[in-house]
Amino acid sequence: MTPLKSRVTVVGSGNWGSVAAKLIASNTLKLTSFHDEVRMWVYEEKLPTGEKLSETINRTNENVKYLPGIKLGKNVVADPDLQNAVKDANMLVFVTPHQFMEGICKRLVGKLRNDAEAISLTKGMEVKREGPCMISSLISEQLGVNCCVLMGANIANEIAMEKFSEATVGYRKDKDKETADKWVQLFNTSYFAVSAVQDVEGVELCGTLKNVVAIGAGLVDGLDMGNNTKAAIMRIGLREMKAFSKLLFPSVKDSTFFESCGVADLITTCLGGRNRKCAEAFARNGGKRSFDELEAEMLQGQKLQGVSTAKEVYEVLKHRGWLELFPLFSTVHEICIGRLPPAAIVEYSEHTPKFSLVGGSAQFF
């Protein structure tokens, strides 16, 4: 008996969502276990030409607004009706900005197939005082589906141009291994190397916490401290990402931080990326112009994830009495709000006398 073919829907059609649809669509054509068609839910908008975005995508096979110049594959079908887009799919790829996720999930309650599986590509969940609000958990709990995550050093436009990169799929339990392998099959191409690890929280937290480190790296750039110092800050940042994740979720594995979602995404974000860029400008202005101001000027309406995440992480650290254990995370926040000068990023030893001991002594570091 031939098993039923899987049907895939991508929920979201921004820059990264469109690239995800392209990757997937190239694989569903090749793999016999998937229906060729990839449905992509499009938040409908009218283009300056008067045409609707979904219609343009279906006519031109391009997302002219969010990924112009790239053919998505003829088997990608844009659908502006959320419920219609998901109703036949058993594999759902969530890739909308995180602030819309809860609203979208609410609209989908009771509308999915019973055997539906989900994966989240959305980075930047919120870290609340009582702990992080994982997007994979939100999807799981609201929709009653199993939810994996896919994270990594993934600059959408570079992947769209088929430049080599990697990604990590995180899954929760032993029994989800098979599903994770199916997601790997669906995303993996010759220029996009995907591997799976059993550590959904670790993978997802990497995607959020790296932005705090990128602020630190940007400050070092703005202070003209050189590559030595920048590398040190990135390393300390990676260590704090690991320690923070493991304190919140003891199941988080060290090895996850060697994956694309860990060290590679951190590197990409600290080399390019808007958090790094604004932090560099912040330091060059001696902290005299606020992040809000620089963000408005430099990012054309995009928001700076790192500053708000640093604040959220700080709240958790303070609430739990862990501030001293995380000199980098806490210093980044204190610089962002103007309590410390930008140069404090490389003056740990004065502010946190325990700093050099932490590395050697605390078990989880």
Add this chain to the structure above:
Amino acid sequence: MTPLKSRVTVVGSGNWGSVAAKLIASNTLKLTSFHDEVRMWVYEEKLPTGEKLSETINRTNENVKYLPGIKLGKNVVADPDLQNAVKDANMLVFVTPHQFMEGICKRLVGKLRNDAEAISLTKGMEVKREGPCMISSLISEQLGVNCCVLMGANIANEIAMEKFSEATVGYRKDKDKETADKWVQLFNTSYFAVSAVQDVEGVELCGTLKNVVAIGAGLVDGLDMGNNTKAAIMRIGLREMKAFSKLLFPSVKDSTFFESCGVADLITTCLGGRNRKCAEAFARNGGKRSFDELEAEMLQGQKLQGVSTAKEVYEVLKHRGWLELFPLFSTVHEICIGRLPPAAIVEYSEHTPKFSLVGGSAQFF
């Protein structure tokens, strides 16, 4: 009873040796367990002024040739007589280019104090077919002393200017922990954060293998592939560094690669550094100008460690039948010798079909 004070001699007075003497000299003044004076063996040479290098150092307190503009500390005493320089010291810091190490050790046999301890700061040991020839082992075996290593993201000139950076001390056995802590004390300052790990081979191998990865990163730069791809190559490189080290020395620890000697040194080397730079030029020239040619033109007589290390590593891999397990290391070598084009660095999947499986399946990865 007060324990006897330790006496330190730095064997070597190049760029990094001079910075090491400066770091140490600032600490011996503060720490009561050390004699203030730090002796530094200088390979004597005549300066264009006619004065001897050692005399100039002792007169000006600067190494005008290898670290101009930086005061070493009045308690640094340059000594051109190798045997005289070491005879009273119980702590010996070896920091000469690796090709001179064996000759220096031979001259020191039987000349050291019975209680002498050593540390090596020299990167770039050779990897012979039968395995790496560790410099710490060379020193240990030739001189009958215990030998630690200190490695990390250490660009000497940046440390000389007291810009924040980090380093890792590697020690061999449980019983050496106390000695390692003493080395940490001797090097650690507010801008140079040192920590110790029990993994001498892991720490030392990092310092050599990163240069092979830096060739890969430079090729990516020269191909204008972007940060995504560069981060992926660095991550895969780190993974191969770890796997190679663990196959050769099962005692090597994963955690070592999170230390300054691991991920941070890799980042520094792949951002700046001469291996990266020449590899970028090599790729921009489409591989048509050899590394030898570019090296001669770009490096003013300095040698490109990465190319020869890649060859040495390749020999080991071939000899042991491991080539397929290390697609990055082997591809770098094959590009260096012109067997593959520069673009092969991002075309693993074609050359090594097992590539994407390796990450998930092989135990040591």
